[in-house]
Amino acid sequence: MKLIECPRDAMQGLPDFIPTATKIAYLNALLKVGFDTLDFGSFVSPKAIPQLRDTTEVLAGLDLTDSPTKLLAIVANVRGAETAIQYPEISYLGFPLSVSATFQRRNTNQTTAEALADVATMHELCERTGKTLVAYLSMGFGNPYGDAWSPEIVTDFTQHLAQLGVRVVALSDTIGASTAATIAPLFSALIPAFPAIEFGAHLHTTPATWREKVSAAYEAGCRRFDGAIGGIGGCPMAADQLTGNMATENLLAFLAERGQEPGLDLEAFSRARSAATEVFALH
Template sequence: MVKIIECPRDAMQGLSQFIPTMTKIEYLNLLLKVGFDTLDFGSFVSPKAIPQMKDTKEVLAGLELENTNTKLLSIVVNERGAHDAVQHDEIEYLGFPLSVSEIFQERNTKKSIQAAKEALNNINAIAQEHQKVTVAYLSMAFGNPYQEHYSTSKVLEMAHELSEMGITILSLSDTIGTANAKDIQDLFENASKLLPNTELGVHLHCNPFKATELARAAINAGCRRIDTALGGLGGCPMAKDSLTGNLATESLIEALQDQPSLMPALNLDTLKKASKFRRQNIG
């Protein structure tokens, strides 16, 4: 069965117009009824850095969690954010963005890669102390636009280092939408061989016309943890292709039609309602 990690946080965080808190709550409550494995719902970061997420605590308080099996994931970038997140019993996962690119790490979290690794190690200790699980996102895992040295061996070396640190869930991330199907299949298969005891996933930014093909490549490589966002909303502003956004939930569902045994039980009527709500109220 494929775990779908729905990522409204990633979809919304880059939007310039602030989405009202009650609109976010209504949207997320629809998503909680769909049947996703996990909802990446918000982030405990500085409101100056990500203004769109300044109401994460208020949004969390408005979520209807009584009749859902969907788990909650929140992004943190430092120990302070981790301490804030673990105060909430409702949150099961803390996500941390680590990068293969020194330049992107500095721009994204204002830390060097080494400092980010140290922060991740501390965050993982905080998470474990409070019975939470850390999810590390390895961004720029398929290349970067900065003319820095890149190789799959460098990605695999960092992935192995994170496993040794005690990270049990790792998501290989195509931040700027450069990966093709072969890239995804090759890196995922090599990482799976290297880290058989790590739950590996993919977080893909891509052109919407290539999304289903890339989702199929991940599935065929054995990936059973895939991040998506309804409508493909979000993505990275540094992508060369202006159409690049998150892998659309709809594209993953289409790809899973080929292998129905891997399709999770989703409430497709509620999914349609959530999709309509997103188009009318979010973007």
């Protein structure tokens, strides 16, 4: 079971800038917990995501000593990827490849064809520098724009990624549109069809629907889950009203119910949760 903590997603839509030192202290607390991966920042236009304009400074302040956690940075284009690969501390580059053409344009200012071309280039960059590209299939469970969506379309995108050699694909809810009825069939079909790909679930949810969503993905074979302490965050490019991330606390509760050991330092998690309360209470 892999748990990916996503403070980047929790922070990016907040209107008030979180001081760099505050970000660093919070991320360093998270690095002590033992998450598989920390989605810590992004190399994107500061005009698009002003909250994360200090990612380079934040990275310089992180204490990776004795932490098993790997770092993931989101990039929106090849230029961002070229910047991210310069940092040996970063293991993963994440790119939001949208199943919705409208959202691809809103999110990265690209057509689908341009985004797919960038994925190919970024994957090659990662292979050459010892990093791994994570392709997030955003709007993976539907979209609010009226763009075509079906399991077959998601499968076609995945097939393209598989042909490129992409090894990690996260189906991303983005706006909280998913239900157990859409989550379970997708993972049940994709996981056996593409055995070379590690599939993840990046689910946005309301407090009332988290359990059914996690359960559907888990029972269908998914073992890689993104979460954010407190369920904070959402994509500012997707909608005016943000739907929160999957709360990490809920993921841990779900695993405990099934007798699964997450391998985390729960005391460190408690301290990080307290730090999150202080960080996000400022906003």
